[in-house]
Amino acid sequence: MPRIExxxxxxxxxxxxxxxxxxxxxxxxxxxxxxxxxxxGFAQEVAEALGVPHRLGLKGGxxxxxxxxxxxxxxxxxxxxxxxxxxxxxxxxxxxxxxxxFVAATYLRGIPYLAFPTTTLAVVDASVGGKTGLxxxxxxxxxGAFHFPRGVYAEVGALRTLPAFTFREGLVxxxxxxxxxxxxxxxxxxxxxxxxxxxxxxxxxxxxxKVAITEEDPLERGKRRLLNLGHxxxxxxxxxxxxxxxxxxxxxxxxxxxxxxGRALGGEDLLPSIRxxxxxxxxPKLPPLFWEELLPYLLRDKKKVSxxxxxxxxxxxxxxxxxxxxxxLLKEAFALWQEELARLALLxx
Amino acid sequence: MPRIExxxxxxxxxxxxxxxxxxxxxxxxxxxxxxxxxxxGFAQEVAEALGVPHRLGLKGGxxxxxxxxxxxxxxxxxxxxxxxxxxxxxxxxxxxxxxxxFVAATYLRGIPYLAFPTTTLAVVDASVGGKTGLxxxxxxxxxGAFHFPRGVYAEVGALRTLPAFTFREGLVxxxxxxxxxxxxxxxxxxxxxxxxxxxxxxxxxxxxxKVAITEEDPLERGKRRLLNLGHxxxxxxxxxxxxxxxxxxxxxxxxxxxxxxGRALGGEDLLPSIRxxxxxxxxPKLPPLFWEELLPYLLRDKKKVSxxxxxxxxxxxxxxxxxxxxxxLLKEAFALWQEELARLALLxx
Numbered sequence: 032m033p034r035i036e037x038x039x040x041x042x043x044x045x046x047x048x049x050x051x052x053x054x055x056x057x058x059x060x061x062x063x064x065x066x067x068x069x070x071x072g073f074a075q076e077v078a079e080a081l082g083v084p085h086r087l088g089l090k091g092g093x094x095x096x097x098x099x100x101x102x103x104x105x106x107x108x109x110x111x112x113x114x115x116x117x118x119x120x121x122x123x124x125x126x127x128x129x130x131x132x133f134v135a136a137t138y139l140r141g142i143p144y145l146a147f148p149t150t151t152l153a154v155v156d157a158s159v160g161g162k163t164g165l166x167x168x169x170x171x172x173x174x175g176a177f178h179f180p181r182g183v184y185a186e187v188g189a190l191r192t193l194p195a196f197t198f199r200e201g202l203v204x205x206x207x208x209x210x211x212x213x214x215x216x217x218x219x220x221x222x223x224x225x226x227x228x229x230x231x232x233x234x235x236x237x238x239x240x241k242v243a244i245t246e247e248d249p250l251e252r253g254k255r256r257l258l259n260l261g262h263x264x265x266x267x268x269x270x271x272x273x274x275x276x277x278x279x280x281x282x283x284x285x286x287x288x289x290x291x292x293g294r295a296l297g298g299e300d301l302l303p304s305i306r307x308x309x310x311x312x313x314x315p316k317l318p319p320l321f322w323e324e325l326l327p328y329l330l331r332d333k334k335k336v337s338x339x340x341x342x343x344x345x346x347x348x349x350x351x352x353x354x355x356x357x358x359x360l361l362k363e364a365f366a367l368w369q370e371e372l373a374r375l376a377l378l379x380x
Numbered sequence: 381m382p383r384i385e386x387x388x389x390x391x392x393x394x395x396x397x398x399x400x401x402x403x404x405x406x407x408x409x410x411x412x413x414x415x416x417x418x419x420x421g422f423a424q425e426v427a428e429a430l431g432v433p434h435r436l437g438l439k440g441g442x443x444x445x446x447x448x449x450x451x452x453x454x455x456x457x458x459x460x461x462x463x464x465x466x467x468x469x470x471x472x473x474x475x476x477x478x479x480x481x482f483v484a485a486t487y488l489r490g491i492p493y494l495a496f497p498t499t500t501l502a503v504v505d506a507s508v509g510g511k512t513g514l515x516x517x518x519x520x521x522x523x524g525a526f527h528f529p530r531g532v533y534a535e536v537g538a539l540r541t542l543p544a545f546t547f548r549e550g551l552v553x554x555x556x557x558x559x560x561x562x563x564x565x566x567x568x569x570x571x572x573x574x575x576x577x578x579x580x581x582x583x584x585x586x587x588x589x590k591v592a593i594t595e596e597d598p599l600e601r602g603k604r605r606l607l608n609l610g611h612x613x614x615x616x617x618x619x620x621x622x623x624x625x626x627x628x629x630x631x632x633x634x635x636x637x638x639x640x641x642g643r644a645l646g647g648e649d650l651l652p653s654i655r656x657x658x659x660x661x662x663x664p665k666l667p668p669l670f671w672e673e674l675l676p677y678l679l680r681d682k683k684k685v686s687x688x689x690x691x692x693x694x695x696x697x698x699x700x701x702x703x704x705x706x707x708x709l710l711k712e713a714f715a716l717w718q719e720e721l722a723r724l725a726l727l728x729x
Contacts, residue, residue, distance in 0.1 A: 098454075102447045102516075109518035137486070140513060140524045164489060167451070169458035175489045176525060 033235030037159070039246045041179045045158055045238055048231040051184040052080040055145065060116030063108060065131045067091035067123030070149045073189040074122045077147055083120065085111055093274065095126045096166045098174075104134050115139045118181070124150035125157040129175070132163030136178030146180045149189045151201025152279060154234050155208070158183040159241040161249070170331075177249075185234065191225040198225055199312050200279025205237030206308055207286060210301070211257050212240040213349020218304050221311050256353050260343040261285030267328035268317070280314030287371060289345055291364040292356065298346030302371070309375055316379045317372060322365045382584035386508070388595045390528045394507055394587055397580045400533040401429040404494065409465030412457060414480045416440035416472030419498045422538040423471045426496055432469065434460055442623065444475045445515045447523075453483050464488045467530070473499035474506040478524070481512030485527030495529045498538045500550025501628060503583050504557070507532040508590040510598070519680075526598075534583065540574040547574055548661050549628030554586035555657055556635060559650070560606050561589040562698020567653050570660050605702050609692040610634030616677035617666070629663030636720060638694055640713040641705065647695030651720070658724055665728045666721060671714045 032048035046054045063085040066074035071088060078086055087107050089095050108117070121131030121144055128146045135144035148154045164175020190198060202220045209217025217237055223230055241258065248255040265285030268276055287309065290301040329340060339355045346352060372378045381397035395403045412434040415423035420437060427435055436456050438444050457466070470480030470493055477495045484493035497503045513524020539547060551569050558566025566586055572579055590607065597604040614634030617625055636658065639650040678689060688704045695701060721727045 098447060098451045105447075105523050106516055106518055109516050109522050137513075137523050137525055139522060140511065140526060162489065164486075167455055167458050169455055173458050173488060174454050174486050176486055177489060 033231050035235060035239055035242055037179075037242050037246070040161075040249055043180055043182050045183040045185070045235075045242070047154065047185040047187065047235050047238070049187050051186045052077060055081065055182065055184055057081070058116075058118045058143070060118060061085070061113060062118050062120055063087075063111070063113055064120045064122065065089065065104060065127065065134070066121075067095075067127045067149065070122060070189060070192065072192070073147070073149060073186060077120060077122055081120065085113070089123075089127065089130075091123050091127050093126055093166060093171070095130050096164070096171075098165060098167075100130065101134065101165055104130070105138055108134070108138050113138075115142060117142050119144040120147065121145070122147040122149060123153070124148065125153040128153055128157045129163055129172075130165065132161075132178050132180065133165055133175055135180075136163050136176040141178065143181045144178075146183045147189075148183065148185050150193060151190060151198055151234070152204060153201070154183075154185040154190075155201055155204045155237045155241070158185065159238060160245045160255075187225070187231050187234075190230075193225065196277070196313070200277055200314075202237075203279040203283045203286075203308065203312065205234065207258075207260050207282065208237045208240035210286070210345050210348065211244070211260055211351060213347075214240065215348065218308075220308060256341070257343055257351050260345065260351065261289050263329065263340070263342055264288045264325075267325050267331075270328040270331065271320070271325060276315060276317075280312065283309055283312050283314055284317065284372075284377075288364060288368045289343065291367050291371070292342060292360070293345045293347075295360055295364055296344060296346065296352075298344070298350070299348070301345055301347070306371075306375060309377065314377065316377050318379045319369065322362050325365075382580050384584060384588055384591055386528075386591055386595070389510075389598055392529055392531050394532040394534070394584075394591070396503065396534040396536065396584050396587070398536050400535045401426060404430065404531065404533055406430070407465075407467045407492070409467060410434070410462060411467050411469055412436070412460070412462055413469045413471065414438065414453060414476065414483070415470070416444075416476045416498065419471060419538060419541065421541070422496070422498060422535060426469060426471055430469065434462070438472075438476065438479075440472050440476050442475055442515060442520075444479050445513070445520075447514060447516075449479065450483065450514055453479070454487055457483070457487050462487075464491060466491050468493040469496065470494070471496040471498060472502070473497065474502040477502055477506045478511070478513055478521075481510075481527050481529065482514055482524055484529075485512050485525040490527065492530045493527075495532045496538075497532065497534050499542060500539060500547055500583070501553060502550070503532075503534040503539075504550055504553045504586045504590070507534065508587060509594045509604075536574070536580050536583075539579075542574065545626070545662070549626055549663075551586075552628040552632045552635075552657065552661065554583065556607075556609050556631065557586045557589035559635070559694050559697060560593070560609055560700060562696075563589065564697065567657075569657060605690070606692055606700050609694065609700065610638050612678065612689070612691055613637045613674075616674050616680075619677040619680065620669070620674060625664060625666075629661065632658055632661050632663055633666065633721075633726075637713060637717045638692065640716050640720070641691060641709070642694045642696075644709055644713055645693060645695065645701075647693070647699070648697070650694055650696070655720075655724060658726065663726065665726050667728045668718065671711050674714075 035045040062083040064083045068088040119135045161177040161179040164172045167173040261282045265281035268281045290305050344352045384394040411432040413432045417437040468484045510526040510528040513521050516522040610631045614630035617630045693701045
């Protein structure tokens with residue numbers, strides 16, 4: 032079964048495959064289980080495998096990442112008098128692991144937790160890097176902590192219950208990791224399905240890219256910024272659509288734009304493979320947009336980093352640059368981007 | 381001016397004296413100031429000295445340590461778009477620094493902060509050890525993080541506005557540090573007042589004890605448990621009185637009980653100096669209590685540590701033991717404790 036050993040800052044395994052529950056080492060202290068009601072069946076399996084008396088089901092999605100739900104989970108733990116050596120088990124997608132990880136980071140000033148990601152996005156993205164957190168009314172992920180799980184156990188069987196689009200969406204991040212690391216195998220998403228025998232291996236390969244990058248730059252000071260490839264425009268599209276656009280779709284659109292920037296700067300033409308990604312993904316269409324409409328959402332990112340807006344630009348497979356860009360070039364690429372979208376029949380109306 | 385350099389886990393200075401604001405190094409990023417409305421005047425001085433545009437005044441006390449106030453402060457920071465290199469300045473007593481420290485630990489997954497403690501308790505206790513956190517409806521300090529300030533600046537001038545009892549109360553912890561470290565100078569609280577020229581030196585000496593212990597045991601696995609001297613009974617008294625009894629008073633009562641346990645185990649007789657402490661402190665009187673009434677509150681502590689109740693017992697100055705004790709001995713000491721209280725005219729009715 033594919034297994035990746037994360038080394039820094041704290042060592043833990045990421046196990047991906049069929050029947051991962053057999054791989055979970057038993058803890059001496061008590062367990063408490065937090066799960067997304069959407070995957071109640073798998074949560075039940077986890078609870079039975081580990082003998083968990085305390086279980087709390089929540090509605091997944093961004094609605095789970097609020098201070099209100101956070102307080103509810105904390106009180107649930109406290110009412111049961113659960114001590115510092117309790118292991119919190121978190122079963123669900125990225126929103127549940129973000130919430131559960133933050134609860135574990137802060138309940139009694141920190142308890143251990145294990146993550147059981149049940150979406151492709153959570154496997155590829157949320158299981159590495161130690162980011163946990165919540166949203167505020169003012170914006171996403173504005174509160175949180177770095178807190179690493181003691182282990183991540185991704186059951187491929189649980190991915191079979193995912194809606195087809197959600198399954199594909201998560202693999203956009205894996206594709207992105209392929210661009211960053213120059214790993215062509217990760218660009219071949221087309222054949223993948225929840226039943227495909229190479230799925231676990233593919234996911235492990237994508238995870239390994241993120242592990243390597245975050246180990247080199249745990250606190251997002253340098254190389255880790257490469258992981259933002261496609262995310263600058265992606266986040267702006269998400270904000271502009273008030274998060275009606277799914278994250279994976281926004282990133283895929285952002286990758287197309289990044290590829291256009293790369294080509295404009297004399298880089299390799301990566302458009303063919305990204306067009307392939309978009310056609311396979313079949314994301315929701317976008318409304319026609321003016322550059323000026325999107326600009327305020329782009330600059331919001333800038334304000335947060337307190338410096339001029341930097342773009343992650345792919346100049347070829349595994350060859351990326353992080354740099355500010357002149358607005359004229361950004362606008363030109365934006366016009367080409369809209370033309371591409373029209374050609375791919377991804378523009379509304 | 382007395383200055384203690386904390387070394388681990390992150391280095392920072394604790395500066396205590398008159399005119400500490402001159403000692404604060406300037407940050408490159410923006411400042412935001414969180415302060416207790418009770419010390420508005422001193423907060424104003426801090427804001428002017430550092431040129432702080434963003435200020436939020438709160439009502440201090442345990443009411444500040446709620447998820448609700450926490451969310452309010454986070455939103456206040458987010459609405460101003462304050463970036464990751466913002467330094468949060470926290471001016472107030474221990475409840476404000478606990479809250480502000482936790483905000484700093486988690487806003488944008490962690491920003492730097494400086495503490496300006498304005499009570500003797502906050503200087504001696506809250507400025508060392510990195511504990512930050514909030515209360516839940518289920519109990520005190522059940523949520524939080526370890527997050528160390530970049531510096532602690534204790535202005536002795538600000539202590540002059542404290543109510544006299546609050547001033548004395550904080551020094552109970554300093555006295556406790558004297559017992560733990562065997563530093564007799566710390567037992568001489570009687571002459572101290574906000575105006576006394578040796579106050580800054582006395583506070584620095586008490587702080588140094590806690591610094592030495594927490595550096596040796598940052599995560600409270602071993603030696604740091606000595607700091608709980610007087611707190612086992614103290615916490616139970618606080619809980620039993622629904623926190624009507626001030627913390628310093630509860631700890632002073634707890635020290636008396638601990639001294640009786642020490643004497644019963646053949647230790648040195650520390651009662652004379654603790655009687656002196658209580659007479660000087662003039663704490664609120666206690667109602668007569670039965671051992672059986674207090675027991676559930678003592679056992680609550682036990683549940684949290686998931687092991688049998690341990691007592692910190694002083695067998696002499698600087699000579700302590702941490703151990704479980706038979707109930708017969710605990711009950712006997714409890715009876716003697718009530719007799720002592722009656723003799724000191726600290727029992728109601």
